[in-house]
Amino acid sequence: MDLNLAGLNAVVTGGSRGIGREIGRQLAGEGCNVATFGRGETAVREAVAEYESLGVRAYGATLQGRDGDAVRAWTRAAAETLGGIDLVFANLSAGGGTGSPGYWRRNFEIDMMSAVRTVEEAMPFLERSRAPSILVMGSMASAETFVGPMAYNGIKAALTIWAQQLAQQLAPKGIRVNVVSPGPTLYEGSNWEMIRIARSRIFASAERRHPLKRMARPDEIARTAVFLASPAASWCQGANLLVDGGYSKRVPF
Amino acid sequence: MxxxxxxxxxxxxxxxxxxxxxxxxxxxxxxxxxxxxxxxxxxxxxxxTKVWLLGCREDDIPEPGDYHVTSIGPEEILIARQADGSVRAFYNVCLHRGNRIMVGQGHAESFKCRYHHWDYNVDGTFRDIPDRETFPQGAPPCSGLSEVRCDTWNSFVFFSLNPDVEPLLDYLxxxxxxxxxxxxxxxxxxxxxxxxxxxxxxxxxxxxxxxxxxxxxxxxxxxxxxxxxxxxxxxxxxxxxxxxxxxxxxxxxxxxxxxxxxxxxxxxxxxxxxxxxxxxxxxxxxxxxxxxxxxxxxxxxxxxxxxxxxxxxxxxxxxxxxxxxxxxxxxxxxxxxxxxxxxxxxxxxxxxxxxxxxxxxxxxxxxxxxxxxxxxxxxxxxxxxxxxxxxxxxxxxxxxxxxxxxxxxxxxxxxxxxxxxxxxxx
Missing domain, CATH: 3.90.380.10 (Naphthalene 1,2-dioxygenase Alpha Subunit; Chain A, domain 1)
Known part of the structure; x- marks a missing residue:
């Protein structure tokens, strides 16, 4: 099966590590040019160098996801550098947090609005693309109570609903919109890595709740996301694909 | 970084x-x-028995007559706030037959041994020896409780069992x-x-x-x-x-x-x-x-x-x-x-x-x-x-x-x- 990604241009928000970094790696491996941003200058530089080493054009910037102007400027710069935008991966997240109403503003600006702003800026390019597609990173935690009452879960649900509505609105233009909802994912620099080291009992109990007794690797999420966004998934529109290794138990009839 | x-x-x-x-x-x-x-x-x-050791905090014993008993190895030390605001420290033993005098911390008008009620002033001097006439040899030749070196620094009270110890600030x-x-x-x-x-x-x-x-x-x-x-x-x-x-x-x-x-x-x-x-x-x-x-x-x-x-x-x-x-x-x-x-x-x-x-x-x-x-x-x-x-x-x-x-x-x-x-x- 050919994903038909070669020669396309993708923007990935939040790609300095984890799932976003792996999405970029998979895309580059398929011959797709990649632009990304993150907070860590070194990590962004390393990501760009790696993607370029795989023979594609790559562009990276260091910025804060809360900075709306910076996100918009990055999207435009990415389009200019790569020569257009075919794929948008709205991947950035601030993660969870409790104990302050500030987390609602934080997840709204960083998770939700970075996606909205990137899609808005990318839209003129998507409309001209031969294979336009938007992939929104949701979460298993938007469909199942997880950790505790906090903004992260609710904002992930908002992202998912927004994506489904976008899918209906943009379908006539040939733009596909889909969601991947990963379960707990362990990678270098993930919150779960911190929990594994700093609070090993909590980690062990979270791992035991998985039928496969382990958490996802980022490549397992990224490959699914890249497939859903690729022309190979041409008939997927408004899908919300749960990729959690069987962690959640609900049967969505 | x-x-x-x-x-x-x-x-x-x-x-x-x-x-x-x-x-x-x-x-x-x-x-x-x-x-x-x-x-x-x-x-x-x-x-x-040679160095300076922490006894307590100054605010453990803010008022004259406040005392605090601490211990080091086999010894107990009685630290007491004096009428003039200074702090003094004593071995917490009665000069009669060695009973422990005070326990824990608190406030006292005098330090009275519970065994035979030998009584000491807050400054350690003898206050009362019951039936003193039955000690023809008199009271012990010291003036009262055996004193140890004591000084304060930055809200803490230190003591030393070494009479010849250098000044606290020099030690610190x-x-x-x-x-x-x-x-x-x-x-x-x-x-x-x-x-x-x-x-x-x-x-x-x-x-x-x-x-x-x-x-x-x-x-x-x-x-x-x-x-x-x-x-x-x-x-x-x-x-x-x-x-x-x-x-x-x-x-x-x-x-x-x-x-x-x-x-x-x-x-x-x-x-x-x-x-x-x-x-x-x-x-x-x-x-x-x-x-x-x-x-x-x-x-x-x-x-x-x-x-x-x-x-x-x-x-x-x-x-x-x-x-x-x-x-x-x-x-x-x-x-x-x-x-x-x-x-x-x-x-x-x-x-x-x-x-x-x-x-x-x-x-x-x-x-x-x-x-x-x-x-x-x-x-x-x-x-x-x-x-x-x-x-x-x-x-x-x-x-x-x-x-x-x-x-x-x-x-x-x-x-x-x-x-x-x-x-x-x-």
Whole structure:
């Protein structure tokens, strides 16, 4: 099966590590040019160098996801550098947090609005693309109570609903919109890595709740996301694909 | 990202210069020092009866007649506030037949032995000997209770069983210049707990004199402090290291979310972690600046402290047995005392002091409570140490252990043993 990604241009928000970094790696491996941003200058530089080493054009910037102007400027710069935008991966997240109403503003600006702003800026390019597609990173935690009452879960649900509505609105233009909802994912620099080291009992109990007794690797999420966004998934529109290794138990009839 | 530190150009009252690293070699430390009853006796004769030792806080005995009984090895010491405001200390034994006179702490008009009611004034002089006519030889030829040397520094009361001991400030040198800027008198005691641990007192001192074990038994601290890139300074008797807090160890990677201990440190200063968009290693400087800016509004006076002191652990050992985790807002003080007879046991005294806000009413300090190991939590980190130390002590007795193999990260242990040997000998 050919994903038909070669020669396309993708923007990935939040790609300095984890799932976003792996999405970029998979895309580059398929011959797709990649632009990304993150907070860590070194990590962004390393990501760009790696993607370029795989023979594609790559562009990276260091910025804060809360900075709306910076996100918009990055999207435009990415389009200019790569020569257009075919794929948008709205991947950035601030993660969870409790104990302050500030987390609602934080997840709204960083998770939700970075996606909205990137899609808005990318839209003129998507409309001209031969294979336009938007992939929104949701979460298993938007469909199942997880950790505790906090903004992260609710904002992930908002992202998912927004994506489904976008899918209906943009379908006539040939733009596909889909969601991947990963379960707990362990990678270098993930919150779960911190929990594994700093609070090993909590980690062990979270791992035991998985039928496969382990958490996802980022490549397992990224490959699914890249497939859903690729022309190979041409008939997927408004899908919300749960990729959690069987962690959640609900049967969505 | 290397840790940024205050430099000679920045404001500081506490000296920050790196002391020359002493050349103490790489010989094994004899394990017998930790397990031998003979060495323990030598420690009593040559160390505990020679040095200055912490007795109590000045605010444990604020009013004339207030007293506090503390112990060191086989001795008990009665510390009492005098009518003139000064503090004096005495062996807590009646000159009649040696009964213990006072217990714990409290207030008294006089110190009366409960056995035969020999009575002493707060200044230690004889007040009353019942049926004195039945002592044809008269009262003991001394004037009253046997006095020991006593002095105060920075809100703490010290005593010494050595009549010829040097002045307290000379003994503490150079630490008063380091620690006076913290103004411990502005802090209030909020915890006073003693726990009997199944290890030698030095096994405990060692545990707090190196950060090498953080990666071993305190993994949660890797997401709160730099356990590797720390400044170690050894002075004549005492030593310190400066541990950057509110950052990440080089052993772990940045994460998306701020670690919970870093969030907690921010929240303590009323800085909202949800509003901070930088990386975890950037919080330390930001929190320093925040506390500098907002401290006055919160009623917290940091004006004598440098920027690093607003976040970091300036960690001191006052030889032989006081460990001070010194922070801008609190002091975590450990006093490690030997058991009277058993080298495999000790008393771990843990005190917590918190900086009072301007205008905040000073609460009464808690009274000391004593427990056996495992009866009370001392907080996650000290619990981790407490759980570990009996195993270390047991291993010292093993034929499989020739001695202690000490590395550069444990320089303070080696320095401590050099000073110890200067007092006690090999």
């Amino acid at each position: 290397t840790i940024q530190r205050v430099t000679g150009q920045d404001f500081t009252k506490t000296p920050i210069d790196k002391a020359p690293t002493p050349d103490l070699g790489y010989e094994m430390i004899p394990k017998e020092r930790y397990i031998s009853a003979d060495y323990m006796r030598k420690e009593w004769d040559r160390l505990w 040198d150079p630490l008063p210049a380091h620690l006076d800027p913290y103004h411990f008198d502005r802090m209030v005691k909020i915890m006073d707990v003693t726990v009997e641990w199944d290890c030698n007192w030095k096994t405990s001192v060692d545990a707090f004199n190196e950060s090498y074990h953080v990666q071993g038994i305190h993994p949660e601290l890797l997401y709160f402090l730099d356990d590797y890139d720390i400044q170690i300074d050894c002075y004549d008797r005492h030593s310190r290291y400066l541990v950057p807090f509110v950052t990440l160890s080089k052993r772990v990677r940045e994460t998306t979310e701020l670690p919970h201990l870093i969030k907690h440190a921010m929240q303590e200063a009323e800085m909202d972690p949800a509003d901070f968009d930088g990386q975890a290693r950037e919080v330390r400087r930001a929190l320093q600046q925040w506390k500098r800016e907002h401290g006055p509004r919160l009623g917290l006076d940091y004006s004598d402290l440098n920027d690093d002191q607003l976040t970091d652990d300036y960690h001191y050992l006052i030889f032989p047995n006081l460990t001070l985790n010194t922070h801008a807002d609190d002091l975590m003080l450990f006093r490690q005392r030997p058991h009277p007879t058993d080298p495999d046991k000790m008393y771990f005294d843990m005190y917590l002091f918190r900086l009072l806000k301007a205008g905040e009413e000073r609460p009464d300090p808690p009274r000391n409570a004593t427990y056996k190991h495992g009866e009370i939590s001392l907080g996650l980190v000290v619990d981790q140490d407490a759980y570990n130390l009996p195993g270390v002590q047991r291993g010292m007795h093993s034929n499989g252990l020739p001695g202690l193999w000490i590395g550069d990260q444990e320089l303070r242990i080696r320095h401590f043993h050099k000073v110890l040997a200067d007092y006690v000998g090999e």
